[in-house]
Ligand SMILES: Nc1ncnc2c1ncn2[C@@H]1O[C@H](COP(=O)(O)OP(=O)(O)O)[C@@H](O)[C@H]1O
């Protein structure tokens with residue numbers, strides 16, 4: 133699905149990612165864990181195409197294409213989705229309207245017919261149930277006045293509607309209480325599919341109790357220092373990150 | 383290494399061809415440039431006006447000559463040479479005044495059709511009556527008969543002077559006196575056409591009324607005068623739209639609008655202003671210097687001003703409400719967009735005189751490119767205005783970093799029982815908002831439009847349905863970039 137090779141990225145002149153190598157196959161779920169400030173969000177932003185991140189070395193190949201040459205909206209049309217760590221509020225822009233514009237832009241891109249308002253509303257109602265998002269959120273401004281947890285739920289709801297091939301979930305678990313976490317995890321698990329890859333960024337192993345990853349990576353100091361299975365997450369929970377750093381330095 | 387850069391910055395999304403910029407090639411009867419008492423006599427004679435109106439004009443003119451042009455607004459422009467513009471221009475084919483629709487020059491019908499305003503009977507906008515003003519004259523008014531059946535008068539003001547002189551004389555200049563300000567005095571001296579609306583007691587006007595102003599002739603000014611009277615318990619929703627051709631010269635538009643609302647009457651006045659804004663270097667465009675005021679004379683009367691100001695090189699206007707009647711209500715909802723080199727100094731005045739009067743001000747300013755805009759608002763609570771309340775919200779949105787937005791709120795409270803609330807925000811169109819939309823598959827250009835329209839939503843919601851769509855589209859026109 134996606135292959136990242138020797139990726140170096142700097143932000144505002146400061147090098148954040150220093151040679152990331154990562155390959156994720158179709159249908160796989162990978163967790164990326166790492167201390168605060170290690171570059172996890174930077175990586176997800178670069179994949180989604182945010183401005184201001186300078187790729188100084190390396191490449192990202194997505195479905196066999198050069199991802200870095202694509203505009204952010206084109207990446208979305210091709211199935212890249214980012215659930216933001218801090219979803220932004222867009223006052224006055226209707227949540228459903230934004231999604232409909234996104235879905236239909238992607239459909240146009242694929243040469244498919246656009247969904248009309250009726251069909252779209254039906255789709256949206258169905259997907260809202262998946263994350264137990266109250267219908268009233270559909271007609272509100274994008275994230276306008278949503279609580280932290282509601283914003284995160286809204287992100288997963290959007291993922292459900294947009295049906296991406298590659299979903300990046302950037303700390304979707306943070307700020308969620310245990311009930312909300314369960315709901316969100318259930319939603320994500322329902323969205324697991326053979327043709328859908330997921331990258332979960334988190335620094336708590338808690339989320340991984342609910343969504344079992346195939347592979348766990350440790351991102352620290354701008355590099356993937358260690359890769360393992362879900363037991364690695366448990367070990368990190370117990371021992372912290374320093375031993376990984378020491379091991380990598382040795 | 384490949385880095386994906388945004389190829390276009392938001393400020394580039396602000397230029398787009400002005401779609402109403404064409405010129406209608408038509409024979410005109412145009413006065414030579416210049417302003418003196420003879421010109422005023424000539425205009426008055428053209429319209430076959432009664433003696434009192436000529437004298438009213440001359441008095442205004444004499445007053446105007448003693449006044450100097452004000453310079454306090456936060457705008458800069460080349461001053462107008464009042465002797466170099468023509469004060470009357472009318473299509474020759476309309477020389478004998480407003481005609482029945484079948485007799486209107488096809489060229490004029492075509493002009494309005496091109497602007498999306500069908501005047502032919504079979505194409506009328508459902509539920510909307512239109513008065514079409516072309517340069518100095520009204521060329522057609524639709525649905526006049528149907529309105530007449532319920533007692534509503536909707537006609538060009540020159541026709542009202544002829545057919546309903548007592549009504550005009552009773553109300554003209556009672557809200558905006560001839561000497562009110564420099565431009566109001568000028569307008570009173572030389573006004574040519576505009577709409578007259580009278581809604582009799584207890585009548586709810588059965589359709590939207592609208593006037594469509596078009597400036598076409600070169601080197602002319604448009605000085606229209608609109609007078610709306612809503613008698614006790616009546617209701618009317620009125621809309622004006624404005625466009626002008628694309629020309630390198632600045633043209634002056636100095637209108638006066640007077641609204642009178644008696645007991646329990648309601649007037650909803652909406653403006654979609656799309657005068658030619660000039661080009662990206664600030665060449666040409668309309669000077670839009672307008673005096674609009676409502677007199678909420680009656681108890682429980684209510685006037686709502688809603689304006690969407692997207693055109694003009696310079697906009698300078700403050701639609702205001704004098705809340706004289708007890709429990710009367712004034713509202714002002716405004717979206718002003720300044721792009722390229724456009725400048726706007728706009729806002730409102732809410733003058734609370736009656737008891738328990740209420741006013742609401744919602745102003746949304748959007749500046750892009752090198753656009754500059756100011757919100758200027760006055761809320762005055764007179765000593766007599768026991769229990770008055772005002773809510774003011776003014777938000778500014780900046781697109782790019784070469785534009786500017788300013789707010790000048792003035793408050794004068796003479797009665798301690800007043801309740802005042804004021805909220806103000808200034809935000810930049812966020813890179814994070816744009817990216818959020820893009821990551822959902824929406825192009826940057828569509829995202830800008832979406833965010834701007836969202837920002838304006840509270841105001842657009844106040845527009846009559848038929849025009850909310852138009853307003854949305856106008857904002858789009860103004861912000862879309864030529865896609866490369
Ligand atoms: N726009 C930015 N400007 C400057 N520094 C940034 C910017 N974005 C991120 N950084 C820096 O990059 C580093 C990695 O940040 P981030 O990717 O958000 O880490 P994580 O998500 O792993 O907590 C941090 O030191 C952060 O301060």
Ligand SMILES: [Mg+2]
Pocket residue numbers: 172173174217302303
């Ligand atoms: Mg982060």
